[in-house]
Amino acid sequence: MxxxxxxxxxxxxxxxxxxxxxxxxxxxGNPAIVRGFDVEVADEIAKGLGRQSQFxxxxxxxxxxxxxRGDFDIGMSGVELTPARCASLLCTMPYFEFQEVLTVRPxxxxxxxxxxxxxxxxxxxxSGTIAYERLLQSEKEQGLILVSYDDDVHPYExxxxxxxxxxxxxxxxxxxxxRRTGGIVxxxxxxxxxxxxxxxxKENVALRDxxxxxxxxxxxxGTLERIYRKWEIWDEYQPRFFxxxxxxxxxxxxxxxxxxxxxxxxxxxxxxxxxxxxxxxxSVITIVLSCVAMALAIMAGVVIASGxxxxxxxxxxxxxxxxxxxxxxxxxxxxxxxxxxxxxxIKLPAFIAALLGLGLNYAAYESEIYRGALEAxxxxxxxxxxxxxxxxxxxxxxxxxxxxxxxxxxxxxxDFVALLKDSSLVxxxxxxxxxxxxxxxxxxxxxxxxxxxxxxxxxxVLSLPLARLAGYLEAKWRMSTNE
Amino acid sequence: xxxxxxxxxxRLNRGSRQILRGVNMSAQRGELLALMGLSGGGKTTILRSVxxxxxxxxxxxxxxxxxxxPGPLPHRSTMRELRKRVGMVFQLHYLFDHLTAMQNVTLxxxxxxxxxxxxxxxxxxxxxxxxxxxxxKDAYPRELSGGExxxxxxxxxxxxxxxxxxxxxxxxxxxxxxxxxxxxTLRELVAGGxxxxxxxxxxxxVRDYASRVIILAEGEVVxxxxxxxxxxxxxxxxxxxxxxxxx
Numbered sequence: 239m240x241x242x243x244x245x246x247x248x249x250x251x252x253x254x255x256x257x258x259x260x261x262x263x264x265x266x267g268n269p270a271i272v273r274g275f276d277v278e279v280a281d282e283i284a285k286g287l288g289r290q291s292q293f294x295x296x297x298x299x300x301x302x303x304x305x306x307r308g309d310f311d312i313g314m315s316g317v318e319l320t321p322a323r324c325a326s327l328l329c330t331m332p333y334f335e336f337q338e339v340l341t342v343r344p345x346x347x348x349x350x351x352x353x354x355x356x357x358x359x360x361x362x363x364x365s366g367t368i369a370y371e372r373l374l375q376s377e378k379e380q381g382l383i384l385v386s387y388d389d390d391v392h393p394y395e396x397x398x399x400x401x402x403x404x405x406x407x408x409x410x411x412x413x414x415x416x417r418r419t420g421g422i423v424x425x426x427x428x429x430x431x432x433x434x435x436x437x438x439x440k441e442n443v444a445l446r447d448x449x450x451x452x453x454x455x456x457x458x459x460g461t462l463e464r465i466y467r468k469w470e471i472w473d474e475y476q477p478r479f480f481x482x483x484x485x486x487x488x489x490x491x492x493x494x495x496x497x498x499x500x501x502x503x504x505x506x507x508x509x510x511x512x513x514x515x516x517x518x519x520x521s522v523i524t525i526v527l528s529c530v531a532m533a534l535a536i537m538a539g540v541v542i543a544s545g546x547x548x549x550x551x552x553x554x555x556x557x558x559x560x561x562x563x564x565x566x567x568x569x570x571x572x573x574x575x576x577x578x579x580x581x582x583x584i585k586l587p588a589f590i591a592a593l594l595g596l597g598l599n600y601a602a603y604e605s606e607i608y609r610g611a612l613e614a615x616x617x618x619x620x621x622x623x624x625x626x627x628x629x630x631x632x633x634x635x636x637x638x639x640x641x642x643x644x645x646x647x648x649x650x651x652x653d654f655v656a657l658l659k660d661s662s663l664v665x666x667x668x669x670x671x672x673x674x675x676x677x678x679x680x681x682x683x684x685x686x687x688x689x690x691x692x693x694x695x696x697x698x699v700l701s702l703p704l705a706r707l708a709g710y711l712e713a714k715w716r717m718s719t720n721e
Numbered sequence: 722x723x724x725x726x727x728x729x730x731x732r733l734n735r736g737s738r739q740i741l742r743g744v745n746m747s748a749q750r751g752e753l754l755a756l757m758g759l760s761g762g763g764k765t766t767i768l769r770s771v772x773x774x775x776x777x778x779x780x781x782x783x784x785x786x787x788x789x790x791p792g793p794l795p796h797r798s799t800m801r802e803l804r805k806r807v808g809m810v811f812q813l814h815y816l817f818d819h820l821t822a823m824q825n826v827t828l829x830x831x832x833x834x835x836x837x838x839x840x841x842x843x844x845x846x847x848x849x850x851x852x853x854x855x856x857x858k859d860a861y862p863r864e865l866s867g868g869e870x871x872x873x874x875x876x877x878x879x880x881x882x883x884x885x886x887x888x889x890x891x892x893x894x895x896x897x898x899x900x901x902x903x904x905x906t907l908r909e910l911v912a913g914g915x916x917x918x919x920x921x922x923x924x925x926x927v928r929d930y931a932s933r934v935i936i937l938a939e940g941e942v943v944x945x946x947x948x949x950x951x952x953x954x955x956x957x958x959x960x961x962x963x964x965x966x967x968x
Contacts (some may be wrong), residue, residue: 288729618811618819621815622815623817624774625774625807625808625878626802626804627801627833628829628832629797637833640819641818642815
């Protein structure tokens with residue numbers, strides 16, 4: 239009994255401190271200490287429940303899955319009210335009303351007021367949000383180009399640098415970006431209205447109802463207003479919202495558990511079908527990206543390996559340094575540097591940056607394989623070629639290279655399969671490939687089971703033929719090489 | 722002069738070891754010259770020096786007008802001339818593992834001499850047939866027996882039609898019957914005016930097929946002449962040791 243009582247005395251709430259102020263911001267000195275209006279709302283809820291609030295760090299996109307699994311009691315850092323979310327989980331009543339607003343460069347202030355104005359232009363947002371869904375719809379209907387990010391800082395930086403033409407996000411986020419960087423303009427007309435809610439696991443109905451009572455009371459007694467004013471997010475929309483909040487409109491009311499359960503299974507399969515084309519498209523991105531990056535890695539790898547085998551002292555030193563630096567640092571870091579770090583010098587499109595990042599990273603590994611393979615070709619083979627009158631270049635291209643290639647084939651295939659999977663890393667620079675599309679899908683239906691299985695199946699479909707082909711070539715060439 | 726190769730005061734050191742200590746020798750057109758000597762006597766090193774696979778410290782090597790001197794390997798144009806004159810068959814053959822017997826033979830004609838593929842193939846089949854291995858033309862090196870591989874290696878070197886052919890230990894892994902076949906083959910090669918320099922330990926082979934023999938000991942020429950005389954009445958202790966089977 240005793241441990242249960244201890245557990246019950248704590249309200250574990252999950253949020254993403256990477257989201258920062260005014261939602262949840264971690265103390266730089268001690269990440270366990272957090273501040274923000276969501277923190278204070280959580281504290282008020284805990285107080286109302288007679289519990290101690292305890293913060294649990296979780297990735298914003300994973301809040302739903304995490305609460306469903308029971309990592310914490312309630313998730314609430316800028317969690318939006320969406321029908322899908324409130325169908326698969328329990329939502330509290332909304333406690334804040336926000337506006338989806340467009341942010342543009344000052345020069346475009348007079349041009350882009352609505353999504354229709356942005357036809358054919360690149361519009362950025364944070365993935366897994368209402369804004370994302372809204373843009374997805376506009377992509378189909380109005381022909382704008384959606385660019386999704388995993389964080390809400392880089393969309394604004396890319397707006398300033400010209401990689402995107404507008405950002406659609408919550409007014410709180412936009413205002414914060416304006417304060418942080420300046421040089422951007424928030425359009426006053428909201429594109430859509432949304433609400434923040436707390437999200438709970440399906441079985442916590444009683445807890446959810448008690449929290450709703452607490453939220454309602456805190457709205458009435460001015461506690462929430464005080465918090466929002468303190469964090470400078472109290473605006474002209476809140477009084478009207480607070481007045482309505484006692485009796486949410488039918489649209490905002492969460493569906494009853496029974497209806498949700500039924501609609502849920504339906505939706506899941508419908509959504510799966512709806513997402514299938516997107517997943518297949520993402521697979522194409524993955525395979526094209528992997529193939530072209532591998533081709534680049536092979537070509538650059540051959541050049542590096544040749545340089546290290548045949549080159550002078552300086553060439554060898556430079557290439558060795560390249561290989562060591564690239565192998566010794568994370569590919570994620572290299573992608574960030576290529577895409578964001580170099581953006582003041584050269585503004586690479588995301589797909590090109592992804593290609594270069596993966597290709598040049600794998601080139602370092604390939605070059606080591608080729609170097610080993612080149613050195614494994616017996617000296618006598620090279621001497622025999624020389625006595626026949628072949629030039630050094632011909633010895634390399636006609637004898638040493640082809641023999642080294644056969645030696646390198648097996649490790650190369652391994653690397654290609656690894657590259658295929660590593661290509662999922664490029665989602666950090668806004669390329670939506672298979673894994674990213676899957677996580678969007680999973681966030682949308684609130685489950686990883688179907689998306690995960692589909693995604694795994696697609697990766698296998700891509701990688702198994704490769705393994706087969708390599709096996710075939712190895713078997714064929716084993717005939718022709720010694721032992 | 723009728724010499725195709727003239728080697729003068731050839732010295733070659735490897736570290737502090739003296740491998741060749743002033744070798745003087747020559748080979749005439751159309752002769753089958755055998756190089757004999759105990760292991761480590763410098764036989765293979767002489768062949769490799771003539772083929773410019775080794776640099777040397779002193780002396781000169783003149784191959785039909787192309788002169789090799791001490792120091793780094795000569796310029797590309799000189800090398801090209803040398804390669805036209807000298808072919809080599811290695812003891813371990815070193816056939817190109819990734820190519821068939823046929824492709825091994827046609828590689829140099831097509832890529833160095835720029836002969837048309839059809840012509841190169843035709844000539845390769847002729848060579849392989851004359852060497853008795855045309856039925857193995859589509860086999861890869863690892864599928865060939867030692868004798869077959871040797872014949873393909875000879876065909877590969879002959880495909881460029883060099884006037885001088887160097888062969889390192891061609892008799893080493895052959896049984897007596899095969900050895901005689903090889904002897905007959907080499908005899909045919911020299912009949913056309915070609916020069917062969919062959920290193921070997923097999924004195925019977927030398928007596929039967931070589932037109933001249935040179936005995937090397939510790940990096941120097943110690944005896945040379947008609948094999949029937951040199952190998953019957955040896956004068957130098959090294960030659961005697963050689964004949965007593967003191968390999």
